[in-house]
Amino acid sequence: MRSLVQALQEHELIVLRVMGEWYELDLTGADKMQCVRELAEVLSRLDMVQEMAFLSPEEAAALQALVAAGGRMPVGTFERMYGEVRQMGPGRLEREEPWLEPVSAAEALWYRGFLYRGFDETPEGLIEFYFVPDELLAQFPSVKTESVRPVAMSAAVSSLMPVAPPDVLVVQTAVSDAVDDLTTILALAQRTALQPDRLDGPRSLLLDPHPDRRSLLMTLAYEMGLLRKTAETMRPTRVAVDWLKQNREAQLRALADAWSSSAWNDLCHTPDLHCEGEGWQNDPILARTALLDVLPRRDDWFLLADLVAYMREHDPDFQRPDGNYDTWYIRDVTQDEYVRGFENWERVEGRLIRFLITGPLTWLGMVETAVSPELPDTLFRLSPVGLRWLTNQPVPTDEVRVPLVVRPDATLVVPHNADRYVRFQVARISEAEPVVRGEPFVYRLTPRSLQAAQEQGIRADRILQFLAEASGRPVPVSVRRGITRWAENGMEARLETAVILRVRQAGILQTLRTNPKTRHFITEVLGDMAAVVRREDWQALQRAVAELGLLLDCDVQASEEKGEL
Numbered sequence: 095m096r097s098l099v100q101a102l103q104e105h106e107l108i109v110l111r112v113m114g115e116w117y118e119l120d121l122t123g124a125d126k127m128q129c130v131r132e133l134a135e136v137l138s139r140l141d142m143v144q145e146m147a148f149l150s151p152e153e154a155a156a157l158q159a160l161v162a163a164g165g166r167m168p169v170g171t172f173e174r175m176y177g178e179v180r181q182m183g184p185g186r187l188e189r190e191e192p193w194l195e196p197v198s199a200a201e202a203l204w205y206r207g208f209l210y211r212g213f214d215e216t217p218e219g220l221i222e223f224y225f226v227p228d229e230l231l232a233q234f235p236s237v238k239t240e241s242v243r244p245v246a247m248s249a250a251v252s253s254l255m256p257v258a259p260p261d262v263l264v265v266q267t268a269v270s271d272a273v274d275d276l277t278t279i280l281a282l283a284q285r286t287a288l289q290p291d292r293l294d295g296p297r298s299l300l301l302d303p304h305p306d307r308r309s310l311l312m313t314l315a316y317e318m319g320l321l322r323k324t325a326e327t328m329r330p331t332r333v334a335v336d337w338l339k340q341n342r343e344a345q346l347r348a349l350a351d352a353w354s355s356s357a358w359n360d361l362c363h364t365p366d367l368h369c370e371g372e373g374w375q376n377d378p379i380l381a382r383t384a385l386l387d388v389l390p391r392r393d394d395w396f397l398l399a400d401l402v403a404y405m406r407e408h409d410p411d412f413q414r415p416d417g418n419y420d421t422w423y424i425r426d427v428t429q430d431e432y433v434r435g436f437e438n439w440e441r442v443e444g445r446l447i448r449f450l451i452t453g454p455l456t457w458l459g460m461v462e463t464a465v466s467p468e469l470p471d472t473l474f475r476l477s478p479v480g481l482r483w484l485t486n487q488p489v490p491t492d493e494v495r496v497p498l499v500v501r502p503d504a505t506l507v508v509p510h511n512a513d514r515y516v517r518f519q520v521a522r523i524s525e526a527e528p529v530v531r532g533e534p535f536v537y538r539l540t541p542r543s544l545q546a547a548q549e550q551g552i553r554a555d556r557i558l559q560f561l562a563e564a565s566g567r568p569v570p571v572s573v574r575r576g577i578t579r580w581a582e583n584g585m586e587a588r589l590e591t592a593v594i595l596r597v598r599q600a601g602i603l604q605t606l607r608t609n610p611k612t613r614h615f616i617t618e619v620l621g622d623m624a625a626v627v628r629r630e631d632w633q634a635l636q637r638a639v640a641e642l643g644l645l646l647d648c649d650v651q652a653s654e655e656k657g658e659l
Contacts, residue, residue, distance in 0.1 A: 170417025268477030281521030
């Protein structure tokens with residue numbers, strides 16, 4: 095805050111003289127510092143409670159709101175509620191004399207000497223405020239401590255009314271598969287040196303391949319120290335091993351804690367919004383903190399629309415502490431237009447609140463949602479894990495961990511509630527098959543996976559020992575024999591997808607094998623009238639053969655269109 099002398103020094107001399115007229119001071123001919131000192135002395139002796147009685151209802155409400163906020167309020171927020179103070183130079187002030195007909199309650203207070211403007215440093219950066227000087231503020235009883243965001247969790251709990259769920263209710267129970275998909279990501283990083291800009295490959299291995307969710311998990315893993323960058327790739331760390339060995343709820347809490355302070359920008363991932371341009375930035379932590387502060391610490395159902403309405407009424411500037419709605423470049427992709435101004439609060443802030451609930455908090459298992467044709471909007475409530483997280487209850491230690499199953503056909507079945515560290519180790523020695531929600535994870539031992547394990551320093555005898563310990567049963571004879579034979583002989587057989595070229599005369603194949611335009615497409619001869627062509631080369635071979643005057647009948651394209659290849 096500032097004293098009266100400090101505040102008055104920011105005014106033009108003509109404004110100081112106008113203020114003096116309110117208090118029967120003749121400041122004509124006085125220099126600026128003399129005007130400041132005389133005005134400061136008079137203003138400091140005012141009885142502000144009595145002065146409030148002489149103000150108009152609008153002016154009194156504006157001053158009372160400023161006092162209730164601790165004596166200062168961001169310029170954007172205050173002007174939205176009580177109007178602007180037109181900024182003018184000396185010449186324009188003399189011509190227009192705005193003190194005679196103020197355009198707002200704020201402007202009236204300004205020329206009475208009750209309202210001032212200046213920049214202050216805050217945890218969110220440098221913000222411009224309207225403020226009441228210290229000497230005036232001290233005269234008001236029960237002045238609140240300095241606060242820019244006055245919302246309290248207890249107020250939200252009492253203001254948000256629970257909703258009795260109707261008979262027809264489709265509930266999306268809290269999911270915990272963020273833990274499973276992050277385990278998959280860590281395993282891929284261990285096996286293949288994961289590249290952050292090439293994450294489409296593992297889509298079939300993730301329970302929820304939503305690109306924003308995948309981006310969040312990757313960011314959290316890096317910020318938590320579970321992944322480390324090496325040149326252009328990412329590898330798991332020793333910290334990842336510690337996380338993998340925790341129980342599921344502890345792992346979810348670690349992810350939620352990391353998200354609450356993450357640099358991942360929720361606003362830039364909010365559906366139907368696109369953040370553009372340079373020179374502005376938002377603080378995602380500020381928005382998350384505001385939301386978490388007002389979430390009711392109970393397991394009742396609430397309407398998402400009620401939460402949005404509560405935030406708009408009690409803390410509309412939760413992500414814009416300066417109250418300015420005109421400086422961010424955000425485009426509504428549904429309307430293909432930029433959205434600015436407080437009138438578009440629902441299209442930006444409202445959408446962000448909804449996304450925080452239905453996106454990150456749901457993805458991380460902290461919230462569950464429900465819909466019903468009998469209700470106007472989505473319902474939400476804290477999951478048991480989310481309630482314990484927000485109320486700082488201890489993590490339950492009891493967790494049943496089911497062992498993996500080693501099948502005679504060399505597949506490894508890892509149940510959903512198996513130890514994540516065990517599944518991570520399974521992924522190091524086998525190849526993952528596409529996941530199916532609700533089904534166990536399935537991996538297959540192959541020569542290629544055993545070779546990859548060997549390159550990681552995992553010997554065949556250690557693989558057999560691990561499978562016996564993790565399954566709690568002897569390894570099937572067929573699997574033991576297959577791993578042992580591979581260790582002794584390497585790859586003994588291989589299945590692969592290829593295109594077969596067949597001809598009616600041996601001379602045709604011989605021509606194609608020797609012609610410079612076609613010979614490099616023939617990878618392996620299967621006899622006098624058949625050869626193997628790489629799948630990706632068949633179209634190029636078809637064109638090259640046509641240039642030699644031979645038309646190929648082709649069934650490959652039809653098979654691909656049917657999804658058979």
